[in-house]
Amino acid sequence: MRWLVGLLLAAVPVAGWAEDARLSELRGMLVPMREHPLAHPESRGATPDLTVVKHKLRDWIESRLAPFAPNEDPIALAQRLNDELRQAGLFCASEKQCPQQSWLGFLNPVRVDMQAWGTFLVVQTAVGIQCAFDQSAYAYERTGDHSRRFWQSEQDDYRKGKYLPQNLHAVLISPTDYRPDGDKSAHLVLTLGTEPWCSSNWHDVYVRVWRTKAGMAEPKLLLDEGDWAYLGAHDPPIQGSVGPADVLVEYSVAGGGHSRPEIRHYMVDQDKVERVDPIALRPRDFVEEWFLRSWTEASRWTEPGIRTKMQQRHGSPHAATDDIYPTLHCGQKPDLWQVRIDFGDADKQTPEYFLIRWQPPYRFTMAAVSDRPWAGCTEEDPAADEVRTLFPVQDWRE
Numbered sequence: 001m002r003w004l005v006g007l008l009l010a011a012v013p014v015a016g017w018a019e020d021a022r023l024s025e026l027r028g029m030l031v032p033m034r035e036h037p038l039a040h041p042e043s044r045g046a047t048p049d050l051t052v053v054k055h056k057l058r059d060w061i062e063s064r065l066a067p068f069a070p071n072e073d074p075i076a077l078a079q080r081l082n083d084e085l086r087q088a089g090l091f092c093a094s095e096k097q098c099p100q101q102s103w104l105g106f107l108n109p110v111r112v113d114m115q116a117w118g119t120f121l122v123v124q125t126a127v128g129i130q131c132a133f134d135q136s137a138y139a140y141e142r143t144g145d146h147s148r149r150f151w152q153s154e155q156d157d158y159r160k161g162k163y164l165p166q167n168l169h170a171v172l173i174s175p176t177d178y179r180p181d182g183d184k185s186a187h188l189v190l191t192l193g194t195e196p197w198c199s200s201n202w203h204d205v206y207v208r209v210w211r212t213k214a215g216m217a218e219p220k221l222l223l224d225e226g227d228w229a230y231l232g233a234h235d236p237p238i239q240g241s242v243g244p245a246d247v248l249v250e251y252s253v254a255g256g257g258h259s260r261p262e263i264r265h266y267m268v269d270q271d272k273v274e275r276v277d278p279i280a281l282r283p284r285d286f287v288e289e290w291f292l293r294s295w296t297e298a299s300r301w302t303e304p305g306i307r308t309k310m311q312q313r314h315g316s317p318h319a320a321t322d323d324i325y326p327t328l329h330c331g332q333k334p335d336l337w338q339v340r341i342d343f344g345d346a347d348k349q350t351p352e353y354f355l356i357r358w359q360p361p362y363r364f365t366m367a368a369v370s371d372r373p374w375a376g377c378t379e380e381d382p383a384a385d386e387v388r389t390l391f392p393v394q395d396w397r398e
Helices: 002-033 048-064 074-087 283-292 295-301 304-314
Strands: 107-115 120-129 132-143 146-153 167-173 186-194 202-213 220-230 239-242 246-255 258-269 272-275 328-330 336-344 349-359 363-370 377-380
Touching: 002 048, 048 074, 048 120, 048 132, 048 146, 074 107, 107 132, 107 167, 120 167, 132 167, 132 186, 146 202, 167 239, 186 239, 186 246, 202 246, 202 258, 220 246, 220 258, 258 283, 283 295, 283 336, 283 349, 283 363, 295 304, 295 363, 304 363, 336 377
Parallel strands: none
Antiparallel strands: 107 120, 120 132, 132 146, 167 186, 186 202, 202 220, 239 246, 246 258, 258 272, 328 336, 328 377, 336 349, 349 363
């Protein structure tokens, strides 16, 4: 019996050392990267070794995950994980320790969140690259006596032009209680990210949507979009929400003299994703969006009787100037507004007048176009040009 007690006591430190060894192994990969902070500039220092680091970090976190309860405190869990990573020397303690604007060889703190009323646990990690951190995300559900990872998002293609590191501003999982098809085992995962860099407020944003379902071997990527955007309009610069069968996203793009809200609303039916209203929040923004989309898309927001004429106008390769004219309301036809846009360059400009039908709340259609102002469209309507947002609490204010 004495030998059995000794064996059990010996097993305790062994388990502790095994856990510490995971971080030692992780540190053994990260520290050498710090010696060459500007290596591989085509991928900002990232190589396939970074995927190994991501997985070792993920596996270490999973070794710390117990079956979570709906009332799990994600902040306390994240603090425990980050305390261990900090003690292991895996965070950058000062700018002096991370020279030349490179965080290669360091980690950023882990973030933990609960989704869908405590149904899912989401973990976000961040591995250093030149001038930023490359963030990954993992989602878990409670299955019996353990937590099962059912979804993940990582950037693991480090070829030039293929590597798209991102700051993750949101990972959102749809609730399953109100699905239109009644299938509570299916849900959507939405990620919202931005391209990280040291300077400029103009960078790509990333919108990705997956469909997951019990019994599905791998979540299916339904939407993977990138767009050049202005990141200085709001904090966070990209905002969204996800429902059982739809996704709504808002960020800022070039337009309206400087920037304007870009609205992306998608309905999801199994593997089919279709863009639906709203596509803009102001008549002027709608005209700009109408010109930017392919005719296949723009025709859906063009009234049937003028589609042939407007298809020809849509395809004309004219660039608009930045001159802004007030939107005018057509008093005798309360659902119509006139938008003037000057096309051409500074030496030769041609004004065109677009008639926009606006039905509440934000349903716009192209009703007509003319080279002359429309009769009866003379009422100034400052409210029509007000900057709007569908996420009014997205800014941090003291």
